[in-house]
Amino acid sequence: AQSVSQHNHHVILSEAASLELGCNYSYGGTVNLFWYVQYPGQHLQLLLKYFSGDPLVKGIKGFEAEFIKSKFSFNLRKPSVQWSDTAEYFCAVTAMNRDDKIIFGKGTRLHILP
Amino acid sequence: DAGVIQSPRHEVTEMGQEVTLRCKPISGHDYLFWYRQTMMRGLELLIYFNNNVPIDDSGMPEDRFSAKMPNASFSTLKIQPSEPRDSAVYFCASRSTSGRGNEQFFGPGTRLTVL
Numbered sequence: 001a002q003s004v005s006q007h008n009h010h011v012i013l014s015e016a017a018s019l020e021l022g023c024n025y026s027y028g029g030t031v032n033l034f035w036y037v038q039y040p041g042q043h044l045q046l047l048l049k050y051f052s053g054d055p056l057v058k059g060i061k062g063f064e065a066e067f068i069k070s071k072f073s074f075n076l077r078k079p080s081v082q083w084s085d086t087a088e089y090f091c092a093v094t095a096m097n098r099d100d101k102i103i104f105g106k107g108t109r110l111h112i113l114p
Numbered sequence: 115d116a117g118v119i120q121s122p123r124h125e126v127t128e129m130g131q132e133v134t135l136r137c138k139p140i141s142g143h144d145y146l147f148w149y150r151q152t153m154m155r156g157l158e159l160l161i162y163f164n165n166n167v168p169i170d171d172s173g174m175p176e177d178r179f180s181a182k183m184p185n186a187s188f189s190t191l192k193i194q195p196s197e198p199r200d201s202a203v204y205f206c207a208s209r210s211t212s213g214r215g216n217e218q219f220f221g222p223g224t225r226l227t228v229l
Contacts, residue, residue, distance in 0.1 A: 043220040
């Protein structure tokens with residue numbers, strides 16, 4: 001069965017610090033990978049996604065993620081965070097070309113200190 | 115496109131009452147998902163439909179919960195009778211198999227409080 005593991009439950013950073021949130025998945029086949037963001041009091045929104053091609057994916061608001069197939073990882077990065085990045089971040093995976101549900105990780109709460 | 119629409123946005127009810135949450139997926143999307151989010155348990159998938167047919171309801175917590183999708187543009191999640199532990203934010207999401215990458219689009223959620 002597919003599963004997603006997010007290593008950090010809570011992360012606290014100061015503004016301008018660099019960010020890396022870890023995500024590992026468990027699935028033997030070809031996958032689609034996602035990072036969703038949930039700002040306080042809001043719904044989940046897509047931050048970026050990988051489904052083929054360049055393993056370095058760039059998303060909105062300066063975020064990027066790198067798919068490393070050999071490590072089953074899809075870590076999220078941002079070189080310099082802002083206070084407005086305070087949110088919960090969810091990594092998710094689904095089997096490519098299968099009509100199936102997306103498996104979400106448990107989320108990482110990111111708190112940026114002004 | 116208006117996106118996924120959910121109603122009501124907030125619901126406060128008393129224990130034992132019936133609660134009905136509503137969702138309108140994005141037009142043309144053939145998958146619909148119901149999620150529940152709490153501080154303790156995080157984001158949980160309750161049930162999902164494909165072409166109005168329930169595919170997997172293994173996440174539905176108990177018989178008090180039921181979901182229907184009578185047509186491609188409408189779904190309901192019903193809790194009867196409601197209990198305080200059902201208090202959560204309930205999200206509906208939809209996606210299309212014709213798009214690339216299987217991206218799900220989430221609605222704004224219904225915040226349910228059961229007193």
